[in-house]
Amino acid sequence: MKQGAQGSAERDVDGAVGAARVPPQMRAADVSRPRGETGTAVRGEHTHSEVPIPRPVVQRASVRGQVLDALRTALVAGELRPGEVYSAPALGERFGVSATPVREAMQQLTLEGAVEVVPNRGFRVVERGARELAELAEVRSLIEVPVMLRLARTVPVERWAELRPLAEATVRAAASGCRATYAESDRAFHRAVLLLSGNEQLVQIAEDLHRRSQWPLVGAPAARAGRADLIADAAEHTALLDALIARDLDVVRGLVGEHFVGAGS
Template identity: 85%
Template sequence: MKPSTQGAAGTGTGRVRTADAADPARSVRVPARPGAADTDRARGAGETVGAARGEHTHSEPPSPRPRALVQRSSVRGQVLDALRTALVSGELRPGEVYSAPALGERFGVSATPVREAMQQLALEGAVEVVPNRGFRVVERGDRELAELAEVRALIEVPVWLRLARTVPAERWAELRPLAEATVRAASSGCPATYAEADRAFHRAVLALAGNDQLVRIAGDLHRRAQWPPAGAPAVRGRADLIADAHEHTALLDALIAGDLAVVRALVGEHFTVTP
């Protein structure tokens, strides 16, 4: 995905269903696990303690209505996926503080899995802990996004060019479905769906290098680059997403053809920061 200092596409799981915005009473609920009712009752006392720590549900910005109904067994994983979607789509607004109990009410779960998911996001740099209040969405400026874009380019561009010289055409052809998936995702206009497809394509390309650490580090940078900056449009427009996706297919065509000059030009364009 082309990094941008004006905002980036959102991320999603590809396994979400949009709630009916016309019905404010309809909130997204995470399916309960076997025995979850007893567990949640036991956690009630813990939530009271959380409230005592200052995780207020009043005097804070309205928490986003999660749109994801995910079928995986891990409640924490479901909440984490939905929160990531809310982050990159701008539903969780940069600079605002959200409490685990308030978000838990929206998900229909206790505060515990929300708090655990937020702690993971804090490790990733998406949010920061605000003692006795909850979690603040990190505000990112143009400079930080430009720095992330520069680091991504420094890591990925040399790898792409090396792979262009060493990977046979048939291996590149195997990535065609992933490249086409990014075009379909962009055409849907859903930034969360596109972001997931975008990361999947880049991850598959870098995996050809056979370096797991490279894939992990580049993937983390890619995800962070997709969070929108404060004061900018929450998401990129559909036309921008489609243009970005078509760069994937053009790159793949050049890689299959073994046209290194075209690959070099397209890779440079794909990782160029948009002013």
């Protein structure tokens, strides 16, 4: 890591985010290009008679989005540790991109409450305790339990059956022991269930709360749940789906409430 402007207190991230790498094609897309593109010839370039090809306007957003995904994965996996400060240039060097998309992605994580800005140093991963996790579980329960009970009464059985592959995917992800992989499949299942409500605002709010509940707690080495806990949590998805198909409201209510305080939440 570079020293000087970044400050001696800044941590070297080599080995801290080793598993969260940005694809090579993204690195190439992040290389700066001369000003004057999108139809304007740049000095020294061949023009001849060829038609200028404008740079895709989504390229920058694509880089930022991939960096954001990589950072979220590193957070869930515990590779970005609570309380530690990480700089955009150092992370950019690790990912093989410039500091700009990293800084933009970190600003988004700041809005989500995952990190906080440390002036002239970078971004500190927010330290979270068991109380915050319990509060998130309570809010999710207040939002999602009534919705799932309503869906259990109204959604046709065949629609629930269509979600079976997603529930089974969480079981496979849990068996892999990779918390980041499980977290992604866990969110996909819950999102699919809530989408049946037809309320996109509800889905977005619930997913934000869900993502927050997956961040590691302070003091946890890499993840607060082991492989066995993830497998048990995934099994609740298939049990919940069975209860929804059977329209067993008592079982649905109990499973959803318990699931929010489980390993995967």
